[in-house]
Amino acid sequence: MKLTTREKSSLFFEGVSTVILLAMINLAIIVILQWIVRRNPGVNSGIFIIKQSLAFGPMEIRIWSYQRIVIGIMLIIDVWVVWWRLMRRYRQYQMDHIIRELHYIAQGHLDHRISFKLNGSLQDVITSVNTLVDSVVQSMDDERQVEKSKDELITNVSHDLRTPLTSIIGYLGLIENKQYHSEQDILQYNHIAYEKAVQMKGMVDDLFEFTKVQQHGAPLNFMKVDLDPLLEQVSASFELEAEKKGIEISTHVDPKPLMIEADPEKLGRVFSNLVSNALKYGHGATWIKLSASRYHEMIIVKVANNGEPIPQKSLKHVFDRFYRVESSRSKATGGTGLGLAIVKGVVDRHHGQVSVASDEKETAFTVVLPASQTAPSEAAVNGDAAKAQLAE
Known part of the structure; x- marks a missing residue:
């Protein structure tokens, strides 16, 4: 000085x-x-x-x-x-x-x-001041990012809901104004409005689930869960839809029983979203495989399909909320772009990791979770997760 x-x-x-x-x-x-x-x-x-x-x-x-x-x-x-x-x-x-x-x-x-720079206790004062200012700036940046995220959330949700809502109002308006020629037209208009309403309900459910996942203060209902019946249940719930598309769903768990400490409802949502994602976007797929195994204190669950690969430039963004690899797909499937964001949120709250790899042979989402929620530090979990993925 x-x-x-x-x-x-x-x-x-x-x-x-x-x-x-x-x-x-x-x-x-x-x-x-x-x-x-x-x-x-x-x-x-x-x-x-x-x-x-x-x-x-x-x-x-x-x-x-x-x-x-x-x-x-x-x-x-x-x-x-x-x-x-x-x-x-x-x-x-x-x-x-x-x-x-x-x-x-x-x-x-x-x-x-x-x-x-100063000597003695005044240097501690300077260090504390600089650290405090850095913390304040970071908090302000985080707050701005949260506000920006909220604005984006409202914008995206409004955009996603407006399209089916417009269709519902349009077709119901035709019925209301008697702009139909026969009872068959009424049934057709009513059916389209119903499908759009179901689509909207799915969007609202996804949004509600995503909001709950982001609220880290909300408690999870941890208990011992056997992954074998859980994955079988997920597979069975999509079996009819898969048959319509000519896709075979199979599960493989080793060893049995394969126990994990988790919230079964949230974990079931994770695997349901991954299978649903494969059915919607795995164009040309003939199979979807759910497999689970154990590597030391980590549980590895993989959901893979042999459909159309995800472009390499999109792999790092697939877990971002509202991100869609192709906008046209969203229009065709009615997706919200929140499914994989929900997956990542739930896995994070279980102190695990989720990753994706895609090539011409298969597209595979790998979820690595600790078998017990009382174990390892974050660094240990990250290290074991990396080793587990390599082992796969």
Whole structure:
């Protein structure tokens, strides 16, 4: 930290004034002591006796002189006082500089940091201030991101709901205004409106589920779950739809039973979303395979299909909310773009990881979860998850 010219001058005059003041005090002390010694013969005699007793050698060298001792003690005290006053003033200037920097930051210059280095506790103050400002800036950025996300959420939801809602209003309007030619037209219009309403309900359900996943304060109902019947149940729920598309769904769990500590409802939603995603977007697929295995303390579940691969540029975005690999697919399937975001949210809350790999042979979503929620630190989970995926 560099002192200003004014501060340097102030320090200089502080030192000079302190030296002058101390010199006057010292002179007064010496005069008083000499007066005491002269006015008290007993004191003078005592000093003489001490001087005689402290004579050394054949030359009777005397090292005692109370004036020298007093002056020496006063010089030591004077040096300490001058140093203390100058350091106190210097510390005050350092604090003034820190306060000026704080005022500058408080005026809105949040990109500014206190750059100078100091010794002692004031450096801890500077470090704390810089850390606090970084934390405030990060919090503001996070808040802006949350607000932006909310705006995007409202925009996307409004856009997704408007299309089926427009169709529902349109077809019901035709019926309301009697713009039909036969009862068959009424049934057709009513059926289309019903399908659009079901589509809207699916969107609202996805949005509701996504919102619940994002609320990390909401408790999960952890219990011991056997993955074999869970995956069989998921497979059975999509069997009819898969048959219509000529797709075979199979499950394989090893070992049996394969127990995991999880929220069964949330975990079932994860695998249902992955299978549903494969049915919607795995164009040309002939099979969907659900497999589960154990690797040390980690459970690995893979949902794979041999349909159309996901473009490599889209792989890193598939878990982003409202992201669709192709917009035309969304129109055809009625997807919200929240399915895989829900998957990632649930897996994160189970302290696991989810990844995707896709090529001409297969598209596979791999979920790696800890067998017990009481284990490992985050770093350990990440490391074991990576090893587990490599093992697969």
